[in-house]
Amino acid sequence: MRSILFKSVNMLILLLFVLSVAASDDHDDHDDHAEEEAMVTIDEAIAHQSKIKTQTATAGTIVKQVKVYGQTVFDPSQISHIRARFAGTIQAVNVEIGDSVKVGDILAFVESNESLKKYPIKSALQGILINRHANPGEMAHDQVLFTIANYQNIWAELKIFPEQIDLVKPGQQVIINGNSKTLEAEIKHIIPAHEQQPYAIARVPINNQSNTWITGLMVTAQVTVDSVHADIVVPTQAIQMVDNNQVVFVKDGQSYLPHIVETGRADNLMTEILSGLSLGDEFVAENSYVIKADLEKSGASHHH
């Protein structure tokens, strides 16, 4: 645009001059982009103000986790449905729902229809009475009179979908979260789901001595599927993509050099570095984006 106007005035003047038109076409405002060097230099104070923080490369552990959901259930071995051995009339009931019972505690007396003798019905399980279908005078046939459940040992049944099934194995550690409580446990076994659902179930025993867990609760679980020692690990946020390569910036004085790295296993926080970084290298652990931004900024322009 500048040059049109300039030219037009040129023309006018030149024509007035009755000289020949020999206008030049200058562009003097173009700055040459210096060939970028693959290195960023940042003053120490400014690096500090930019909150660029470095760390030394060390060995570490990569803990790979998978998140799954599930539900807490009774332990089938810890639930007891008590019936009358002989049909008869219930004479007396000693317990209420919610009572704790021990093995051998007498729950009720029944008068047998056949022998007309009173016999006690005893608990075979230590636990809590959670169901009572017996009142004095009622007939006891073969219905369940009492249900006793023991909550001290319950299970979490975690749904493992096909995507995760190769990763999750019995014996792996699980962190279970439910109702804002957390506990650590171990996968006992993995079984197929009921009714041919497209997932497997990982069963995890929960020790509930403190009685803080209930059954039927939705839980989330972090299964530690892999925990390995790695020679060099860096925080995952230290890794940036530059020209489709993963790089870590290594600090040398006031210079930051992008090292192209090969990454191995990774968890939520840390990533294993297979090559490109040596132990003891000082690398940028926080705000590495700023350095990437500086490295690539020559290409950043604003077109209207």
Add this chain to the structure above:
Amino acid sequence: MIESIIKTSIQKRWLVMVAVLVLIALGLWNVRNLPIDAVPDITNVQVQINTNAPGYSPLETEQRITYPVETALAGIPNLAYTRSLSRYALSQVTVVFEEGTDIYFARNLINERLGAIKSRLPEGLTPEMGPITSGLGEIFMYTVEAEPGYTKPDGSRINAIELREIQDWIIKPQLALVKGVTEVNSIGGYNKQYHVNPSPEKMLNYGISFQDIEQALQQNNLNQGAGYIETNGQQILVRSPGQLKTIHDIEHVVVKTFEYAPIKIKDIATVNIGKQLRSGAATKNGAETVLGTAMMLVGENSRAVAHSVAQKVQEISGTLPEGVLINPVYDRTTLVDKAIWTVEKNLTEGALLVIVILFVLLGNFRAALITAAVIPIVMLVTISGMVEAGVSANLMSLGALDFGLIVDGAVIIMENSIRRLAEAQKEQGKLPLKERLEVVFNATNEVIRPSLFGVIIITVVYIPLFSLTGVEGKMFHPMAATVVMALLAALVLSFTFIPSAVAIFMNGKVSEKESILIRATKSIYRPMLKGAIKLRWLVLFGAMALVGFSGWLYTTMGSEFIPELDEGDLLIHAIRIPGTGLDQVVKMQFLLEEKLAEFPEVEDVFSKSGTPEIANDPMPPNVTDTFVILKPYNQWTDSTLTKQGLIEKIEHVIKQLPGNNYEFTQPIQMRFNELISGVRADLGIKIFGDDLDLLLKSGNDILSILNQIEGVADARVEQITNLPMLSIVPKRDSMALYGLHVADVQYVIKSAIGGTGAGVVYEGDRQFEIVVRLDEDSRRDINYLNALPVPLTTGGYVPLSEVAEIILAPAPNQISRENGKRRVVVTANVRDRDLGSFVDEAKTKITTEVKLPAGYWLDYGGTFEQLESANKRLSIVVPITLAIIFGLLVMAFSSFKDALIIFSGVPLALTGGIISLWLRGMPLSISAGVGFIALSGVAVLNGLVMLSFMRELWKQTGELYHSVIQGAMTRLRPVLMTALVASLGFVPMALNTGIGSEVQRPLATVVIGGIISSTILTLFVLPILYHFIHREKN
């Protein structure tokens, strides 16, 4: 005809006076209506259509919104072209109309079309037209901040959400009512929203889906009117208030009953006041703030509007809640006042100088006063004309006004009148009225033709300026129009007002003491002229050498467009790599602002990152407009520091900050660039097509060819830069297994990450959205998304990773379209080579070597196109103009030779202009060019006056030599006078260093230098030439 007008003016002299008084009154009235601005408005007639589409990615925006909107606009009358931009959450279609289209008409047409396509757009999205404003529209900016150190009664600080609420609901509605304000734009802070952050685990627990929550909120947030009942003669209105008002209300909405237990929102979610997903942020002096911008209605008086906005802001500041401050940070009035002050100062000082010169040279106080009176009258008439023509008063339009030039015609007539009156009085003593009128008539008539021609010629030389189009046209048309109006007004006055005023006021003894100056000059001039005629070869050769020298000088000079108007403030575009997040940008901006604020010359720093609420400037988040408000220059501690020097210092410091690229500009300049926004390079090759990858590939092919052509510079392909994008691609087979539809999965993703609106909370007038989405930590965690449970229709759930693939891959960050088709632009500049041949070579090479995919096409544009058309136009207009001038001269003298002699004054005049520019070290510029234009006019006028007298004398006496000498001697005074007034009128302009003076300085410099050379040469070369050419006839 002119004769009869002069006669009538002299006879009906009082009537003329009354008419002049009416003109003055009209002018004074119009002064109040004259729009005043710093620079001319160069915005084209355009309407922006913005559609906010929260959550839409560029590709979806283009497909679902931009395309239908663009198609609807096809075939609108007066349409020049459309271009569009599809970004994250924003579609912007810019419709540019032919010049001269009424903006309201255009908007009406668009409105009609938009109404018709409403049903074709996704539900809930409405395209809206941008504010009716122009590049000069952003006249006032303010920040809303918390008072430093203030804490609310509960001990907390006022946060950015609250500040934004105050801006949106207290300040903005009031400012929007100020007359002349069309819109108030906000950026920064966060729109207040009520956030319901459900926990997916808890939702699973109770079998509740996002839909359930949304539905529950919508169904439990209603007020219902139920008519009225009449009881005991009373009419009672019935209503059922059921709207949610507080967080507590929201928490207690029942979502579902689960085995007799009501499940409330609070059982599965947390409710809080949250932050919107914002597209822009504002910062000031290293802290977040809320920035408001008042935008002026197009065509309003920016100074007046900015002033009333400032007043309103002042009023509002008293009514704000405790601890909240409103700070004006940018006020256009400052700049306009400074610029207008510069112009006013120049004009007043110029006018005063002219009056002094007139008095000194005419030697008659009354005569000087009458001539000087022409100045204010012309000014007022011009103002009326400007108001009528819709030309605003600014540096450009008033920048070429030279009162010296304007009064030239009047001076010539006045000079002749008093000379003749004095002569007549010398012969007859005091003249009776009738004779006096006769003398005035004769005197006027004698010089009216040359001065009329002269002024007409000066007017004609401005014609080429009218042939400029586009931005240049908008810049210079007002200037040309104003000057032409002033000249025409002065012309009319010179043969109406001047003779009648002379007739009325010069009734006493006309003392025409030739001032000592003139007498002295005359006594020097005569021998010099005689000598010059003798040594005519030497003089002519000298003159030609001078022309040759300055012709050479001209080719060595640098050039610039127009000297940049110094706005007194800086605007720094801070640019980061595409894909940089807003929070990261804000952090980087804090540091930048802190560094800038450390400069003692800097008064204030504030910035806008990303796009404001009304996307008049749709910047991506990685770009920040940093406004650096400078202290007035006289308050700078280092008085030797120039603005350029400061920029260099600043650049040096901020270049050390990592990750930022900078472009320096100024606020108004930037707005113009944004709005005009065509291809600004010499050559722009647009590739139109469908597939972005193919477009980019073709673009790169063309780029590599351009790079091989000699003379290429800065060749680049438009950045369709890649933005990191998380694509959640449904796995259809897997979904079928679980009985899910794509939409089910997408709904979960949308609700979880982007959030879904679930109604509105009303607080009085204020409305705040209720948004259901995951809490910040969860939605930021990409790993978390893998495990996000998707509820199944059969009950139960499946993790997202099971039914969708989550890929982090780059995608286009914006899609540009033009005239309804996707396009990619390859631009290049040309250095050290003729643009035309470069373009031809590029065209041939591209045609032969690049194979475009079928259905793709190219369009060549860029400056070269405008240059071609401008050159074509000028190569017609300039010769025609010259021919007209020449024709006029021939008409005036009915002699080809004489016309040529006068014409010779033009190159002589130009030499002085060039030399003076060179002496002051100024580059050639358009402003200087306008100076040359004015100069050619003055030169012709001088020659005309001189030559016509010699001719008359020669005709009367028949003796050439003496006629030449005598004619030159008689015309010495008027020539000197016109030259002196014209050049001195520009002296203040040439010397001023105030804001805005940089635009006028080259012009004034050229005129002053040129007039000096032209006058000297007119006085010597012209008589020599005349004598030389006509001598054999004698």
